[in-house]
Amino acid sequence: MKLVGLLMAVVGWLIPLIGLTMTSNGSNGARLTLCILGIAISCVGIFYVLNQTHQKEAVWKR
Amino acid sequence: MKSFAWLRPCLLATALLISGLPGWAQSPAAATPAPPAGDASLGVSGPSAEDLAAGDPSGTKTGTANDVAKADAAKGVTLTDLVNQAGQNRIGINFTWTLVCGFLVMFMQAGFAIVETGLTRAKNANHTMMMNFMVYGFGLFAYWVCGFAIQMGSAAGTTMLGGAAPLNSEYAIHFLGKDWGLFGMTGFFLSGHTYDVGVMVLFLFQMVFMDTALTIVTGSVAERWKYVAFCVSSVVLGGLTYPLFAHWAWGGGWLYKLGANFGLGAGYADFAGSGVVHSVGAMTALAGALIIGPRIGKYNRDGSANAIPGHDILVVLTGCFILAFGWFGFNPGSTLGASGALRISTVAVDTMLAGCTGSFAAILYMWIKYGKPDASMAGNGLLAGLVAITAPSGYVNTRDACIIGFVGGLLVCMSVEFIDRVLRIDDPVGATSVHGAGGLFGVLSVGLFADGTNGVRGLFYGDPGQLVAQLIGIATLLGFVFPFTYAVNWLIEVIIGQRVSAEDELEGLDIPEMGALCYPEFVLKPDGRTIGAVAAD
Numbered sequence: 051m052k053l054v055g056l057l058m059a060v061v062g063w064l065i066p067l068i069g070l071t072m073t074s075n076g077s078n079g080a081r082l083t084l085c086i087l088g089i090a091i092s093c094v095g096i097f098y099v100l101n102q103t104h105q106k107e108a109v110w111k112r
Numbered sequence: 113m114k115s116f117a118w119l120r121p122c123l124l125a126t127a128l129l130i131s132g133l134p135g136w137a138q139s140p141a142a143a144t145p146a147p148p149a150g151d152a153s154l155g156v157s158g159p160s161a162e163d164l165a166a167g168d169p170s171g172t173k174t175g176t177a178n179d180v181a182k183a184d185a186a187k188g189v190t191l192t193d194l195v196n197q198a199g200q201n202r203i204g205i206n207f208t209w210t211l212v213c214g215f216l217v218m219f220m221q222a223g224f225a226i227v228e229t230g231l232t233r234a235k236n237a238n239h240t241m242m243m244n245f246m247v248y249g250f251g252l253f254a255y256w257v258c259g260f261a262i263q264m265g266s267a268a269g270t271t272m273l274g275g276a277a278p279l280n281s282e283y284a285i286h287f288l289g290k291d292w293g294l295f296g297m298t299g300f301f302l303s304g305h306t307y308d309v310g311v312m313v314l315f316l317f318q319m320v321f322m323d324t325a326l327t328i329v330t331g332s333v334a335e336r337w338k339y340v341a342f343c344v345s346s347v348v349l350g351g352l353t354y355p356l357f358a359h360w361a362w363g364g365g366w367l368y369k370l371g372a373n374f375g376l377g378a379g380y381a382d383f384a385g386s387g388v389v390h391s392v393g394a395m396t397a398l399a400g401a402l403i404i405g406p407r408i409g410k411y412n413r414d415g416s417a418n419a420i421p422g423h424d425i426l427v428v429l430t431g432c433f434i435l436a437f438g439w440f441g442f443n444p445g446s447t448l449g450a451s452g453a454l455r456i457s458t459v460a461v462d463t464m465l466a467g468c469t470g471s472f473a474a475i476l477y478m479w480i481k482y483g484k485p486d487a488s489m490a491g492n493g494l495l496a497g498l499v500a501i502t503a504p505s506g507y508v509n510t511r512d513a514c515i516i517g518f519v520g521g522l523l524v525c526m527s528v529e530f531i532d533r534v535l536r537i538d539d540p541v542g543a544t545s546v547h548g549a550g551g552l553f554g555v556l557s558v559g560l561f562a563d564g565t566n567g568v569r570g571l572f573y574g575d576p577g578q579l580v581a582q583l584i585g586i587a588t589l590l591g592f593v594f595p596f597t598y599a600v601n602w603l604i605e606v607i608i609g610q611r612v613s614a615e616d617e618l619e620g621l622d623i624p625e626m627g628a629l630c631y632p633e634f635v636l637k638p639d640g641r642t643i644g645a646v647a648a649d
Contacts, residue, residue: 056595063591066584070374071288078576081376085583092590096398100598101535104402108536110411 051103058095062088150195153188203274206449207309209456210273210317213445216438217320221248221327223434227495228331230431231422231488231541235620236335237630243330243337247346251323254351258300259322260315263355263363265296272449273313278305282364290373293365295356317445318358321389324442325354328393331541333400333610335407336617339625341610345400345601353597354392357588361388367588370581377559377578378568380585383459384446386503386554391589392597394548397539399598404610406538408617417533420540425487432491436467439498443505455506455566462505463498466517470497473521489525492542496524499550500557507562507570516557523549552589555582 069084105111148154158178168174180189180197225244232240266282269275281297299306302315326346330337360367361382371379382388411417422428443463447453474493475485500520501513508516527545531537539545559579562570569575604610611617616624623629 056598059591059595061591063587066580066587068288070370070584071290078580081580082576082583085580085587088587089583089590092587092594096590096594097535101402101537104405105536107405108411109405109408110413110415 052100055095055098055100055103058099059092062090062092062095064088065091148191150192151187151190153190154194156189202451203310205451206272206453207313209450210313210445210448213441214313214317214320216441217317217324217445218248220320220324220435220438220442223431223438224324224327224331225431226427227431227435227491228327228334228541228543230424230426230428231331232334233420233620234423234631234634235622235629237423237622238626238628239339239621240330240334241630242626243334243339243342244327246343247326247330248323250343250346251326251350252319254347255319255322255355256302256315257351259351259355260302260318261297261299261355262295262352263322263358264314264318265298265359266293266364267296267314267362270310270314270448272447272453274310276308276310276314278308278311279314284366291366291369293359293363293369295359295365296363314448317448321385321442322350322354322358324385325389325393325396326350328390328543328547329397329400331543332397332539333404334540335621336404336611337400338608338610338612339621341604341608344604344608345396345610348600348604349396349597353396353593353600354388356596357392357593358388360588361585367581367585370584371577375577376581376584377575378581380581381507381558381562381568381578382503382555382585383506383558384443384502386499386501386551387585387589390499390502390547390551391555391586392593394544394546394551395589395594396597396601397543398537398548399594399601400610401537401539401544403598403601403605406536407540408614410538411536415536417536422488422540428488429491432494436464436494436498439463439467439502443502446506458510459505461510462501462508462513465510465513466497466501466505466520467494468497469514469517470494470500470521470524473497473518474525477522477525488542489528492524492528492546493521495546496520496550499547500554502551503554504558504561507558507566507568509563509565512557512561512563516554516561519557520550520553523553552586555585555589558582 065088066081066085069081073080156177158176159173163173177189180193181200182189182193221244225241228244229237229240264279266279268277268280279296279298282293283295283297284291284293299311302311326349329345329349330342359365361380362368367380369379370376407420409418410420440460440463444456444459447456447459450456471490471494474496475490478484478486478489497517497520500516504516505513524542524545527549528542531539531544558568558570559582560570560572562568562578563573569578571579601610612621612625
């Protein structure tokens with residue numbers, strides 16, 4: 051699951067990046083949406099998926 | 113050419129004014145003399161040797177034509193001499209400004225060191241201090257070996273510092289119809305043509321910035337980080353992780369060129385490093401805290417959090433003052449000069465205002481919510497305000513600087529609670545919140561508040577493209593820097609282990625890791641959570 055969390059973070063970065071090349075220079079609305087979507091996916095990957103995996107093996111649960 | 117003949121007397125007059133020749137400036141301008149050739153003597157002279165030997169109590173005889181460097185002493189001052197002197201003066205002013213600001217930023221290491229040490233327990237004080245002390249050396253060495261080359265290896269064209277022309281090589285890939293600059297390739301070991309005065313100034317200034325990023329990490333994993341793991345992690349961060357992102361943002365890389373390549377405002381804009389310095393440090397701090405896990409005693413079996421107070425609020429707040437002072441080098445120094453960059457005054461005022469409103473927001477938040485103005489959060493609020501204004505300080509007015517600082521101060525309080533109680537990530541000094549939440553908000557605020565005065569215009573001033581560029585920067589920090597630095601620290605965990613043993617942690621790291629207590633005359637309470645300030649004898 052750690053890998054899934056990290057992959058989600060990377061995918062969240064690639065979405066706005068690839069979106070840049072697929073949209074024309076004036077289409078800031080579409081780019082803005084893709085950026086927010088990407089950042090949200092990265093945040094879920096890091097703060098939920100990855101963190102949950104670490105929490106399962108936390109020292110205070112032993 | 114004839115139509116530009118008037119330029120020569122203007123150039124002469126300008127050069128004379130710059131070089132500070134009051135005697136000449138006061139002479140009547142009734143008849144414009146024929147402009148001399150560049151190598152012809154101007155026939156001006158300063159005070160005689162006898163005059164100078166009599167002393168100069170009023171200062172009117174010092175700094176005259178005598179002090180202009182002459183190519184041919186016998187010929188006297190020529191126009192070429194004057195123009196060269198003006199160029200030397202400009203670059204000299206910029207070198208001096210940038211170096212002094214770099215020295216201020218270097219001293220911020222002392223501020224970070226005592227803030228972090230004060231916020232941790234007395235039994236770990238030597239260990240925490242030693243991490244902050246040695247991170248300077250480890251980072252500097254790694255940056256000299258390869259970090260600077262990766263970051264600034266293609267920074268030629270830094271006109272404020274004379275051009276830095278030897279830094280002229282970048283590795284870029286051609287992808288989806290555009291060039292994506294990935295890393296620089298000159299300046300390893302500062303050897304070859306990079307043995308250059310301008311490059312040295314750039315190196316010193318960029319090095320102390322890099323070290324700031326490194327010292328953020330030592331706070332979030334304090335009180336349980338194995339010293340040898342800290343050494344390796346710091347070298348990789350200073351030599352590779354930080355320089356990569358810094359190249360993309362500051363060294364002419366693909367983020368910097370988002371404006372030119374994709375029409376996104378002025379490209380990713382991060383004036384002094386909310387993203388490059390603070391967020392990169394915070395991403396590594398978060399990765400470290402996740403991998404190493406919380407301190408023993410931080411969380412109960414039901415998941416509720418215990419407060420583990422630091423041992424010396426006096427040094428914490430003193431450290432915050434040192435940091436606020438150093439920030440006057442951090443932000444205004446990022447102009448890389450004073451001559452031709454008079455906005456240093458605006459940057460400095462923005463910086464102090466944002467720090468002020470940041471601390472104000474934090475104590476207000478704590479006072480309203482908990483009934484007391486918490487001292488450590490007031491310090492963190494000050495720092496968060498300063499972190500938040502770091503990226504936009506070169507592009508915003510004072511009103512917006514106040515707003516940015518205030519929001520930064522609020523964010524750090526909410527972020528500390530969220531990370532501590534909801535995510536259950538143990539960060540003893542709140543480094544992830546101060547530098548992560550504050551840093552990412554700083555990057556975002558350029559895209560919102562930049563007023564266009566200095567070439568960057570945010571959403572509120574009419575350019576949504578700049579906001580997109582800033583968001584791509586944030587996505588890169590979360591989606592590239594974090595996974596990269598997490599992978600590096602996971603490798604260190606697998607190979608040498610990151611966390612000290614439970615016995616060492618409970619005893620305190622000063623003896624097991626450092627071999628000496630920070631406060632040998634003090635008796636530490638057996639539960640290890642607080643210090644009993646009782647003399648041993």
